[in-house]
Amino acid sequence: MSTYEARLQALREQLKRDRLDGFVVPLTDEHMSEYVGAYAQRLAWLTGFQGSAGTAVVLPEEAAIFIDGRYTLQVREQVDPKHWAYVSVPETSVSDWLGEHAANGARIGYDPWLHTRAWVEAATSALAEKGAELVAVDTNPVDAVWPDRPEPSRARLVVQPDEFTGKNSAEKRAEIGDWLAAKKADAVVLSALDSIAWTFNVRGKDVERTPVALAYALVNRDGTADLFVQPEKIGEDVAKHLGNAVRLHDRAEFPKALAGFAGKRVAVDPERAVAAIFERLEKGGAQTIQLRDPAVLAKALKNPVEIAGHQAAQARDGAAIVRFLHWLSIAAPKGGLTEMSAAAKLRAFRDETGVLEDLSFDTISAAGPNAAIPHYRVTDESSLPITMNGIYLVDSGGQYRDGTTDITRTVIVGEPTPEMRDRFTRVLKGHIAIATALFPKGTRGQQIDAFARRPLWEAGLDYAHGTGHGVGSYLSVHEGPARIATFGGGDEPLAAGMILSNEPGYYKGGEYGIRIENLVLVVPKDVPGAEREMLGFETLTFAPIDRRLIAADMLTEKERAWLDAYHAQVVEKIGPQLEGEVRAWLEEACRPL
Missing domain, CATH: 3.40.350.10 (Creatinase/prolidase N-terminal domain)
Structure with a gap:
């Protein structure tokens, strides 16, 4: 058995x-x-x-x-x-x-x-x-x-300084208090770990790849709060940072505390709070109000400090990616590389930055048929060799104190087939369509999702995942509430300050997969003669897109111009961090089509 x-x-x-x-x-x-x-x-x-x-x-x-x-x-x-x-x-x-x-x-x-x-x-x-x-x-x-079930992590919380957050915890809690007053509620339950980390400006190591701590919180109308976390996880620095307005309790006391709101109106997020929370509150005599956690949208709208930190993280991470792609261009044709060894080498380049806290998710290092699995996770058992005339897809990211990154690059080792070039170019056209999109304020991600799919649809092709997800600031690499997708959250209006991914793809089962992913920032756009307030995207991720996989005659003049301008920006932003052979390789990889 x-x-x-x-x-x-x-x-x-x-x-x-x-x-x-x-x-x-x-x-x-x-x-x-x-x-x-x-x-x-x-x-x-x-x-x-x-x-x-x-x-x-x-x-x-x-x-x-x-x-x-x-x-x-x-x-x-x-x-x-x-x-x-x-x-x-x-x-x-x-x-x-x-x-x-x-x-x-x-x-x-x-x-x-x-x-x-x-x-x-x-x-x-x-x-x-x-x-x-x-x-x-x-x-x-x-x-x-489950006889050997692991114990929950006992790692200590750490303070996320104001130099990275741009707003202190007292200000955030005061804004939640104002929100509660407007909703005529007495308190709100925060149970989503990234909402708690953001609200209290703390981070943790309780979940791999996501810097959060296992905790619950209750924020009151007066801006005070109760934070439920294992006592041994709180050091003097965190206790001092939280201050007297945040009362600390053992995490195990949270269910009992929910019974103490008799006659009070308590806001609870129906998407992020479990059924037991509602049941405990209501059995204790509280009136529950189903409202979205107030940290969700506030967290997604990055402030200038968070945006600047993210740009710094992207530039640093981009240099690590370029060093990896240069190394891959030399090592892969020699043979002997595997998905696992390539992922380890990419991790090493990120570690060399000296400030990497963790990966932002398990690296998707995928060769040939494994690249056709969109969320493939390499293991010792599944790891394939990276072979000549095959596609290699690497989707990866880093967690830095100033930002969270997520990038996918698809490269050819050797020579691509005409079909590979066709599919890659269609994915690139879709990527450019999102990168250059202009849309009125109030537009939802589901309204522009088809921009990325049209070049594939024209050939009877598609992909079975969303085109974009939100990304946190040294938080979750998948952050709500906005997505670029026809399903599952694509109905949230896009707003200035949101950071999302732009990642169309194509997957041929059993043979190869293609994805091109950059992160983008929603920004106001000045459109001459516009009668509506307009928004668009500013690309944040900088690394070369494999020119060998592009069928240049399939691109319009505007698409070629975008790609050449993008590659010029890659050299401008990443080049100064490199020297010698790596710098020369980057300039060649980014020369105009």
Whole structure:
């Protein structure tokens, strides 16, 4: 019996002991985080799936894993089809599947600290049609059968100085207090880890790749706050930084504290707060008001200090990328390189900056067919050699105290095929369409998403992921609320100060993948004769785009002009940090088409 088969069997036996006929296992934590600490990696432990989004459902005789289009290939490589059915979302929701597959009268368990209230309501409704019920558990049955489950991190919090934030924590809390007064609310629950880190100007090391600390917070109308975090994680420097207006409590006391708001109006974010938070507040006599966490938009609208820090981080990171691409141009044709060794070398170039805190996500180092998996994660077992006449895609980023970076470059080792050039150029045309887009204030990301897809659509092609996501300031590399996408958050108006990615792609299953990603800043644009307030993008990421993969005759004059101007900026911003052979290579890589 395989390891994962044994784990599935152990969970089923535990469910019998718990008098449950099924259980739902999402990939998240008590804070609805996208990236979670090792202690919360229940889905990976149970199934072997290493992606960053997914859910499993275990019933007595069948089990299913739910993934989106990014993981269609990956899930088949990592999860055994003998024991798991693959279900694509959003085509089929977990709730709908449960409604079809749960037995009449079944008791389906869920952990109320790992699901939103909306999910609970949808699943309850779907099961009710079968005479089945959704049952909240006090103890997660996966934890009961996971013998070596890691402990939550005990790393200490660190202060994020005002020189990087541009606004102190007292000012941020006062603004939240004003927001509460306007909403006629007494307090707000902050449960999203990046919102807490941003509001209190602290960072942590509790989640790999995202500098946040495991905590909860309650901010009151008067600007005071209660922060719930393990006591040993708070040093004297952090306590002094937080000051007397922030009362400190053990994280374990948070559920009990929610019962102390009888007769009060408490704002709770229905997307970011778990169902258990609502239940505890309401049982304690509080009136909950469903409103978006006030830090979400404020955090996304970067101030001048944050923008300047991000530009500095991008310039530093860009130089590391160029050193890597130069090294790759010499080492790859000689043979012997693998996805793993290339990723390690890129990490080394970033480490040489002397100020890298962490990567911003696990590097996607992908050769040939692995590049066709959009969110591929290289392992010792999956690592392929980087071979001649093949495509190599590297999507990576760094966490620096002054900014978070995210860049993808696709390069050819040897000679590309005409098809590769065609597909790469279509992706480039889409990338340029976003980079040069002008749009009136109030435009949503979903309205411009098609700009990037049109060159692919004209050839009957597409890609199964969004075109852009928000990026934090030494915070999460995937930050809401805005996205450039036709789904999942693409309806947030784009506003000046937001930083997003611009990353169209193309993926040919089993053969190769292409993606070109820069980060862009939403800025006001002066359009002569405009009758509306106009916005556009300023590109923040600077590294060469592989000219060998471009079919120049497919580009318009304006597109060629954009690319030549962009490459000139790369030399201007990155060149002074380089010398000798690397500088000469950069100038050659960036010469006009």
